[in-house]
Amino acid sequence: MTTETLLRRITDYGNRADPYPLYEELRATPVARQEDGTRLVGTYREILHLLHDPRISSDLRNRRHRERAAPDDEDDQGLPPAFLKLDPPAHDRMRRLFMRHFGPPHSPRRVSALGEELPGIITGLVDGLAGRNRIDVVDDFAYPFPVTVICRLLGVPREDEPRFHVWADAVVASIDPGPEENPGERRRAGQQAKAEMGLYMSGLMADRRGSPRDDMLSGLVNDDIADSGVEPVELVTNSVLLFVAGHETTVNLIANGMLTLLRNPEVLADLRAAPAAMPQAVEELLRFEPPVHMLTQRTPLTDVEIAGVVIPEGVPLSLVLASGNRDPQRFTDPDRFDPWRPDNQHLGFGGGVHGCFGAPLARLEAQLALTELIRRLDSPRLAADPPEYRRNPVLRGPRRLLVDFDGMRP
Amino acid sequence: MRLMVDLNRCQGYGQCVFLAPEVFSLHGEEALLYDAAPDEGQIERVRRAAAACPVQAILVEEGPRAGLDTEADRDRA
Numbered sequence: 001m002t003t004e005t006l007l008r009r010i011t012d013y014g015n016r017a018d019p020y021p022l023y024e025e026l027r028a029t030p031v032a033r034q035e036d037g038t039r040l041v042g043t044y045r046e047i048l049h050l051l052h053d054p055r056i057s058s059d060l061r062n063r064r065h066r067e068r069a070a071p072d073d074e075d076d077q078g079l080p081p082a083f084l085k086l087d088p089p090a091h092d093r094m095r096r097l098f099m100r101h102f103g104p105p106h107s108p109r110r111v112s113a114l115g116e117e118l119p120g121i122i123t124g125l126v127d128g129l130a131g132r133n134r135i136d137v138v139d140d141f142a143y144p145f146p147v148t149v150i151c152r153l154l155g156v157p158r159e160d161e162p163r164f165h166v167w168a169d170a171v172v173a174s175i176d177p178g179p180e181e182n183p184g185e186r187r188r189a190g191q192q193a194k195a196e197m198g199l200y201m202s203g204l205m206a207d208r209r210g211s212p213r214d215d216m217l218s219g220l221v222n223d224d225i226a227d228s229g230v231e232p233v234e235l236v237t238n239s240v241l242l243f244v245a246g247h248e249t250t251v252n253l254i255a256n257g258m259l260t261l262l263r264n265p266e267v268l269a270d271l272r273a274a275p276a277a278m279p280q281a282v283e284e285l286l287r288f289e290p291p292v293h294m295l296t297q298r299t300p301l302t303d304v305e306i307a308g309v310v311i312p313e314g315v316p317l318s319l320v321l322a323s324g325n326r327d328p329q330r331f332t333d334p335d336r337f338d339p340w341r342p343d344n345q346h347l348g349f350g351g352g353v354h355g356c357f358g359a360p361l362a363r364l365e366a367q368l369a370l371t372e373l374i375r376r377l378d379s380p381r382l383a384a385d386p387p388e389y390r391r392n393p394v395l396r397g398p399r400r401l402l403v404d405f406d407g408m409r410p
Numbered sequence: 411m412r413l414m415v416d417l418n419r420c421q422g423y424g425q426c427v428f429l430a431p432e433v434f435s436l437h438g439e440e441a442l443l444y445d446a447a448p449d450e451g452q453i454e455r456v457r458r459a460a461a462a463c464p465v466q467a468i469l470v471e472e473g474p475r476a477g478l479d480t481e482a483d484r485d486r487a
């Protein structure tokens with residue numbers, strides 16, 4: 001088969017459980033032109049270069065033909081784009097404003113303090129599964145956990161969290177339509193959910209203006225910098241971005257993590273005996289089964305030459321992170337899951353100016369969640385392998401991960 | 411526990427600061443400061459920080475009772 005059909009084959013649901021042979025095929029061609037004009041790049045070195053190249057835009061308005069936008073491109077109904085979809089300097093200004101309330105140098109303790117609350121949330125969820133011998137790791141744990149965490153981060157009151165879970169469901173369904181369902185309908189429902197979430201979030205922000213609490217929304221609305229020329233609607237769209245970006249990905253990291261550990265029982269046993277190694281294991285998961293398989297939003301602002309090939313101005317460009325992570329030119333024995341791998345500079349969180357904003361929180365969530373799941377579940381095993389996957393080839397992960405076990409340890 | 415950061419490799423993105431704010435800090439936008447002999451109570455946070463460093467610039471030397479040194483690890487070393 002020709003490399004021109006790779007994107008079609010990667011998108012084909014039949015290949016969701018194991019797209020890695022397709023990525024191997026992709027790496028044989030540094031820049032693979034697809035039938036629809038999209039250029040795919042799947043080698044580590046080239047992806048890294050392009051992630052750091054200021055001539056590569058994340059703003060879809062720079063595409064020559066809007067209709068050639070990536071399949072998961074959403075219409076934001078006239079709202080300003082979130083910083084994920086902006087280029088510097090507008091991107092940097094907004095990201096810096098949000099970072100002032102999330103990390104160093106302004107808020108160095110936010111993530112670490114939130115980390116203190118995570119074990120309690122995890123224990124609550126796991127305790128709720130007592131008495132069962134089969135769970136769905138996705139719906140019973142990997143999905144509700146990050147939603148709860150992001151609610152705490154932003155400052156959503158606990159009693160309103162259920163509403164966020166409902167909105168989150170609609171948003172996930174919109175990017176993940178079933179085969180028989182009407183994708184247009186789902187997409188509209190997802191946008192409706194985002195709009196309602198935005199409205200609700202503006203309400204929370206209004207409550208906090210002038211009477212701050214210890215949460216991120218309070219910080220944002222009471223920031224003097226925010227007063228200078230930042231529209232309130234920008235704070236809202238970007239807070240919704242945090243919410244969406246913060247759980248659709250983490251759910252996959254936890255579910256892919258359990259799946260990979262259950263497929264590698266010796267590693268699971270080692271990690272149960274030495275949980276101190278879990279941080280490295282999560283890094284290896286981000287390489288081996290990354291939650292984000294490709295970045296589909298890029299467009300060259302001018303003709304850009306890479307590996308001797310010109311990527312023309314204005315064409316859709318996709319960077320296949322999951323392929324770069326398995327590039328044998330960069331990683332020895334790339335198809336082996338090895339938490340003790342040295343020098344693991346994976347592409348799981350992207351890189352360059354858009355490198356994942358929430359990475360420290362995502363890492364902490366996954367480390368603590370996986371440590372506790374393997375500690376508490378007695379003799380866990382997969383009820384189905386491969387599991388049922390979500391439709392989405394970009395945010396790739398199991399839709400259901402059924403695990404049988406003998407009991408719950410205290 | 412002893413700690414060293416290769417400041418030639420460090421890119422100053424501060425991933426370590428998020429995860430162990432008592433040990434690492436950023437001065438201004440990009441200058442990293444750190445405590446080279448942190449309290450043992452920080453060990454778990456420091457391990458997380460070292461694993462998260464995107465350029466693996468953080469070197470941790472743990473004491474003999476550090477807990478990492480299990481049989482499983484020795485087999486792999």
Ligand code: HEM
Nearest residue numbers: 083084245246249250253291292349350354356357358362
């Ligand atoms: C395992 C979990 C996660 C993974 C694998 C992940 C992955 C990524 C990747 C690959 C990008 C780069 C996108 C691009 O270059 O176009 C990104 C950006 C981003 N992520 Fe994450 N993410 C995760 C969790 C989170 C969490 C928990 C949050 C929020 C608290 C978050 C917030 C963001 C934001 C706001 C951006 C946009 C950054 C920018 O454009 O400057 N992510 N993430």
Ligand code: SF4
Nearest residue numbers: 420421424425426463
């Ligand atoms: S995480 Fe690594 S690169 Fe980043 S500031 Fe810390 S030591 Fe430097």
